[in-house]
Amino acid sequence: MTPDSVPPAVLPQWHLLPNGLRLGFIQLPAGSQAAALVRVNAGAHDAPGEYPGLAHFLEHLLFLGSQAYAPTQSLMPFVQGCAGQLNASTRERHTDFFFQVPAAAFGEALKRLLDMLARPLLDPAAQLREREVLQAEFLARGRDRETLCDAAIGTALSCAHPFSGFHAGNRETLPVEAPAFQKALTGYHQRFYQTGQMKLLVAAPFSLEQVLELLQSDECQLPVAPNVARPIQPLRADDGGTLRLSVDGARPYLDIAFALDGLPDEACVALDVLGSWLSSQADRSLFQTLSDAHWCDAVSLRVPYWHDGQGVAVLEVQLTERGMAERAQIVAAVRDWLHFMSTQAAWSELWGEYAQIRQRGLMGKEPLALLRYWIDPAAWTPSIDTNRVQQALEMLGAQLHASRPIVLTVDGEGCARTKRIEPVKAGFELDLVAEQLPPSDRTGWQWRLPERNPWLSERMQPGVAALQIPSLRWVEHADAAGQGVLYLRWRFAAGQPPAGLWHTLHAALRRHAIAAAQAGVELHFDDHGHSWCLRLCGYAEALPVILRDLTDILKAPSPAAFNEGHRLRYESVTSGADEILIRQLLRRLPLLLAGAARDGDASLDQHALDQAWHQSHWDTLAVGLPRHLSGPLQTVLAELPGLAGPGAGQYDESTLRxxxxxxxxxxxxxxxxxxxxxxxxxxxxxxxxxxxxxxxxxxxxxxxxxxxxxxxxxxxxxxxxxxxxxxxxxxxxxxxxxxxxxxxxxxxxxxxxxxxxxxxxxxxxxxxxxxxxxxxxxxxxxxxxxxxxxxxxxxxxxxxxxxxxxxxxxxxxxxxxxxxxxxxxxxxxxxxxxxxxx
Missing domain, CATH: 3.30.830.10 (Metalloenzyme, LuxS/M16 peptidase-like)
Structure with missing residues (x-):
């Protein structure tokens, strides 16, 4: 097995059980946690049209007790009591339920999961209470930029399709007191929550026979019925459309949305290939081209809907002030780049790096993350037919080139009250108007594939070395499976570092976090007030190389990073529309607890950063790295900014109660x-x-x-x-x-x-x-x-x-x-x- 090949242990083995349930099983090594995921092949688009949100509502209700387990003994409190994790998600054509727990608790958790799916209580009083929870969620989603953008895009479709409807649900659309609603609710549950509509994936450190025996228990019995066939309505946006949406507090974005239909199954993988290359921020990438023109701060691909060969793909561009004036140029550039990638770029290079990224990403995933990967129809597998994916990419490219996209500008400015578009069944109130983009001269684009990600292949010379850096703690870990974790902390004297320097470095590292993720390494950089912490977690062989390259960036970020740091510092003291408020508060807690002074007038420049590094002390923890990396890691650590050592760490922490x-x-x-x-x-x-x-x-x-x-x-x-x-x-x-x-x-x-x-x-x-x-x-x-x-x-x-x-x-x-x-x-x-x- 080559270093980057996929271990057989992470590939699910699929079995069709006698009751019609499809079971995917991954046997994990001893000591692992265990996870389960059930996909019900029915979602928001399958609910009765007169009751928007019914599918989402049912997802919530299922957690509120079942025949075998009272609410206080049901899946959620059980998993919480095991310090595990669980959640559920209702999408357009499927609903997922999943958990991860210690292996010893898996059997009891699976019984609770399957019993709640098959035999929920659906208590009327609980329904009334849970409807208020959905109402609160509806109000929050009504201020979420992505939610409102998708609703706005739905208004531009040229024929009726569920994507343009409202499916979140709220107090008005869920009349739980009405007998007709109760009949629709139980009817939806009986129709879709049965074996012909379900898949169960399990990843656990025990045998398939043990899982099959567990599935024989009374609590795990599911209703048996065949798959339910449902018609798929056409999805088109023949005339495209140019729209402008106002969202309070939102930064300017440009969404370029394509309605896709009639594509082969492999098209979702082909779209994922495009998304992988789109995320690159290397030289010659689409992002680098737009960024060099000072038009954008970020580029990404969203696929808010995909089912059975049709979907909506949104290329999202975070605009600068100059980019707002050049939106027509940006649309032209994006469309030209898509045409190049689907018709002219060398397929072997496209596919080769993409496959390596997916292989690397599968190494070291937690059990639940593995299941969520394999349930996705866009999941790359070692046995996938590359020729069929290439053909699907060509067909996808032809649709992208021939169709007129829906172009949506979103910002925080209120739209004019004239020419307002009244969305049909949008559910959310949209401040939306039609507009024309400002004219712009055409520019010829000379596209090439971005530079390859060096962290996928480059390695430092291995070597075992005695640990000579006192501030380095090295911890062995049995069965690390090629993974490792590296932590670094820089501590500063009281009053240091100046406000905004962390934001500068965060901006500088952010673009490299994508390349690190593609190489199988998670990169996190946190501000704890009087200390900064860098965490690299993942493919162990890549850790010293990535840290070596990041060290130069930490010492001397680009001028653009300092400019971005100024903006991020300002935004850090104001609440933004793109993140839920509770998360913003949680992010501020470490600063409050450290009593860190925040000097808003401090300069942000290279001299200030040099001074901060000069007064810093660093220490580090390495867990799970193989011994042959002890030499190269210490070589890299010797070049870090700051002084090796824990530092004083005595600050004026508040003594107030x-x-x-x-x-x-x-x-x-x-x-x-x-x-x-x-x-x-x-x-x-x-x-x-x-x-x-x-x-x-x-x-x-x-x-x-x-x-x-x-x-x-x-x-x-x-x-x-x-x-x-x-x-x-x-x-x-x-x-x-x-x-x-x-x-x-x-x-x-x-x-x-x-x-x-x-x-x-x-x-x-x-x-x-x-x-x-x-x-x-x-x-x-x-x-x-x-x-x-x-x-x-x-x-x-x-x-x-x-x-x-x-x-x-x-x-x-x-x-x-x-x-x-x-x-x-x-x-x-x-x-x-x-x-x-x-």
Whole structure:
């Protein structure tokens, strides 16, 4: 097997079971977590037209209990209690349900998943509550740029198609009190939630025979019926259209959308090939050409709809001010580039690098990520017929060249009230008008394929070397399977670095994150206030090469990166429309906790960066890398900016018990994040707080989201922000004020104290789950950031095995008393005088 070939262990083996269910199975090595994914081949476009959102609504309802499992014992609280992950997604023609848990919990999780799909309770009272959750989600999506863009594109289709309809659902479209709606709901469930419409994918560290035996249990029995045939309506946009959409707070974008129809099955893979090359930011790429002309900051491909040879493909260009004036040129350039790529570019080069990217991406994926990859019809496989994909690319290119695209400009400027387009069944209110693009002179384009990604092939000379850098900690990991994780932290003196320098480096690294991802490496660069952290995770052989090349960029970013840093610094103190508010608040927490000074007048230039690096100290953690990389890695580390060593790390952290930080302005929704740090950083207290957080997670979600219906963005859990561990509570609500949200959180904590013993007794604890590489590396790094020794994760796991309810109750009281402090970030002012502005 060549270094870049796909390990047989990540390829699913498909089986048709006697009941008609298709089962895909991947046997993982011992010690892995386990995952399952069910795809129901029915989605929003299959719901009754008189009840938009019914399919999405049913997806929500299925999580609210089943015949074998009451709501408090159903899949969501069970997976949360196992520290696992789960979710679901309703798309146009399919609905997915998926989870990942420790292997020991897989059987119970699968029983709960299949039982809820086959035998949901559909309780009328729960339906009323969940409709309010969908209403909150609808309100949030009504401000989401991509959602509104897709609705606007749908108005330009030249014949009726479900893509142009409204499918999100809201209070008005889901009349749960009506018998006709209940009949439609149960009818949709009975028609599609059966074996002929389902696929089950499993990735687990046990045998196929064990899975088949588990599927014989009563809870796993599914209704048996054949596949349901449904007609596909034509999808056309014969006249194209040029539109302008206003979205509050949005940066300028240009969407160039194509309606595609009648293509072979391989066309979705051919479109993925185009998307892979479109994402390149190397020399001669489409992005580089547009960026050199100062027309754009980013280029990407979205496919909001694809089914059975038809779909909508959107090439999205993030515009500069100059680009707004040259939109006609950009459209011409994009169309010319698509024509070149589908008819003139050397197929062997196109396919060769694409296949290598997909091969590399499959290495090191977590179980759930593997399943989500293989369920996609655009998934590349080693056995795919390349000739058929090439033919599909030619057919795709012919449609792209012959059709008139829908050209949509979106920005934050309100559209003129004249010539307004009234969308049919758009569901979302659209500030949309028809417009003509400004005229522009034609330019001849001389396209060539972008430079190949060197990180796919380049390697440093291997060599085993004694560890001579004191600030490097090297941790072995059995069965790393060619993967590794590398963390770097630069620490600065108080008052450093100047505001905006992190944004400059973030802008400089962002374009290289795509190339790193193509080489099988995730790149993250985080701002923790008085420290910056770089994480490289993935294909181990590529890590030293990537870090070597990034070092030059960190030392001397381009002038364009400094310009981008100025803009990003400004946007960092204002809320943007392209990201949910709760995520923006969470991103600000590390800065608040570090008490980092933010000097808005500090200069952003190379001299300021040189000074910051000169005063920095760095330390690093390498987990899972093979020993022959110890030499090249230390060679690269010797060239890093800053001085090797942990640095002082003593800052003026706030000692106030109640701190409140306001971010953004009050708006349609209120978002609040409450973070409660550990009162003392000891192994015993951390073990208790981790267990306490897991016990509260499901109950908090049920109380504030399902029962109180505060909103759809509700969660709590144990988190570490920068160097500070603790428990976080987060709520985004369209109805409650900040003071009301805070009061609900405090009331929940008071009530939870009375039920703690009962909840703890029913806790499905499955022990420590840090056996796989990524989880182990992250736990080691978080312990290091928090100032613990290297054996801290194991010590916490040992302490967790001996906790009792009395100790957990005492720590809940410490949390309620804010012994470690309460830190709030919200888009509102503090409700009372106990809070100090931070």
């Amino acid at each position: 109640y701190c409140w930080s306001r971010f953004g302005q009050p708006g349609v929704e209120t978002a609040l994040v409450l973070f409660c740090p550990l009162p003392l950083r000891t192994t015993f207290i951390e073990a208790n707080w981790r267990r306490l957080a897991r016990l509260m997670e499901g109950a908090f979600f049920r109380r504030l989201r399902s029962e109180l219906q505060l909103g759809y963005a509700v969660f709590c859990g144990y988190r570490q922000f920068g160097e500070c561990p603790g428990i976080v509570f987060a709520v985004q609500s369209p109805s409650a004020s900040a003071s009301e949200i805070l009061a609900h959180i405090e009331t929940f904590l008071d009530g939870f104290a009375g039920t703690l013993d009962e909840v703890a007794a029913a806790d499905p604890s499955t022990g420590n789950h840090d056996g796989d590489l990524r989880r182990r590396a992250e736990s080691l790094w978080q312990a290091h950031l928090a100032g613990f020794e290297g054996d801290h994760p194991e010590a916490v796991a040992a302490a967790s095995a001996n906790l009792d309810a009395r100790a957990i109750r005492a720590q809940l009281q410490a949390l309620r008393d804010a012994e470690g402090g309460w830190h709030v970030v919200a888009n509102a002012e503090a409700p009372d005088r106990r809070w100090h502005r931070c």
